[in-house]
Amino acid sequence: MSNVFKALADPTRRSILHLLKARPMNAGEIAEHFAISKPTLSAHFAVLREAQLIGSEKDGKNVIYWLNASVLEETLLAFAGALDLNMKSSRAAAPTRKPAVRRS
Amino acid sequence: MNDMALTDMTSFLERHDHWSRRVRLAMISASFAVSAILLVYGMRTLGSLAALGKLWFPIVAYPLFTAAFWTGIALWARTRPKPPGGRFLMNADDARNVARVANVGFIFVLGLAAVMIASQVGTALEIIGTLKSLGATGEWVGRTILVALGALSIYFGNAWPRMPTPRAGDQKPATQTRYKRLGGWWCVIVGLGMALPALLLPIPQMIYAIVVTSAVTLVVSAIGVLMYRSAMNSPSAS
Numbered sequence: 001m002s003n004v005f006k007a008l009a010d011p012t013r014r015s016i017l018h019l020l021k022a023r024p025m026n027a028g029e030i031a032e033h034f035a036i037s038k039p040t041l042s043a044h045f046a047v048l049r050e051a052q053l054i055g056s057e058k059d060g061k062n063v064i065y066w067l068n069a070s071v072l073e074e075t076l077l078a079f080a081g082a083l084d085l086n087m088k089s090s091r092a093a094a095p096t097r098k099p100a101v102r103r104s
Numbered sequence: 105m106n107d108m109a110l111t112d113m114t115s116f117l118e119r120h121d122h123w124s125r126r127v128r129l130a131m132i133s134a135s136f137a138v139s140a141i142l143l144v145y146g147m148r149t150l151g152s153l154a155a156l157g158k159l160w161f162p163i164v165a166y167p168l169f170t171a172a173f174w175t176g177i178a179l180w181a182r183t184r185p186k187p188p189g190g191r192f193l194m195n196a197d198d199a200r201n202v203a204r205v206a207n208v209g210f211i212f213v214l215g216l217a218a219v220m221i222a223s224q225v226g227t228a229l230e231i232i233g234t235l236k237s238l239g240a241t242g243e244w245v246g247r248t249i250l251v252a253l254g255a256l257s258i259y260f261g262n263a264w265p266r267m268p269t270p271r272a273g274d275q276k277p278a279t280q281t282r283y284k285r286l287g288g289w290w291c292v293i294v295g296l297g298m299a300l301p302a303l304l305l306p307i308p309q310m311i312y313a314i315v316v317t318s319a320v321t322l323v324v325s326a327i328g329v330l331m332y333r334s335a336m337n338s339p340s341a342s
């Protein structure tokens with residue numbers, strides 16, 4: 001289960017899972033939605049695969065990915081997304097302090 | 105698709121089917137056996153066949169429902185398409201998921217069998233009055249059965265979305281993915297709709313909630329099946 005939490009902790013990986021809710025996609029189709037390098041994306045796929053949240057199959061030069069999450073894991077995905085949003089909004093609302101200026 | 109390193113799940117699925125059939129047969133036999141015991145017990149204690157009218161429900165309804173339910177499932181299973189050559193070859197992810205969902209399904213069948221038999225016995229004991237003589241009421245029997253049914257539905261629904269997803273375009277992967285997920289969620293919601301009222305509500309409200317849950321389940325499930333078939337037959341769906 002710790003693998004699942006680790007996988008869901010990252011917003012990019014959560015976005016990949018949201019994309020795969022619609023249908024199985026190949027790596028190229030998924031990559032079109034992100035402005036990150038292919039090796040980074042591959043690393044995300046590896047984490048999701050390790051957590052068994054996605055399945056994959058080689059199809060010629062492509063790799064097809066599909067969602068493999070149970071209902072509980074989808075619920076955790078929704079919670080993780082909601083918590084992340086809340087954290088971001090509370091961070092945005094928090095007053096920012098100016099760094100103290102030292103006088104010598 | 106790449107056919108390297110495929111796992112042959114044929115023997116696993118045959119073994120699984122074999123054991124499922126045994127459980128179904130045992131369940132139907134047990135239900136009829138309980139009916140026979142109730143019939144003999146009823147005739148000896150209540151005296152006449154007319155008095156047996158009190159016990160008709162656990163004697164007749166349970167075994168008939170059980171037999172009809174499992175016959176329906178068996179007939180439906182026969183209509184499922186078999187892969188070319190009759191071998192269930194799949195990649196490692198699909199094989200793991202098939203094994204997982206099949207095992208969950210088997211536990212679901214076993215649990216349902218146990219709940220149905222317990223329900224039949226509990227209903228009969230309540231009618232005969234044995235529960236009252238034991239200082240218990242039939243309330244806990246009903247509540248326990250509903251909670252168990254709800255838990256089984258949640259357990260099965262949770263695993264259902266892990267059924268292998270087709271990738272070939274002609275198998276409409278988007279439609280199947282959507283309905284597979286919805287099916288799992290629906291089973292979980294129905295399970296909660298059974299278990300929570302049984303755990304939290306007083307008897308009159310619980311009965312009302314269960315009737316509403318059952319009616320909504322039947323209607324929504326029927327609509328869902330029709331929508332799924334329509335989507336699968338639609339040429340525009342992907």
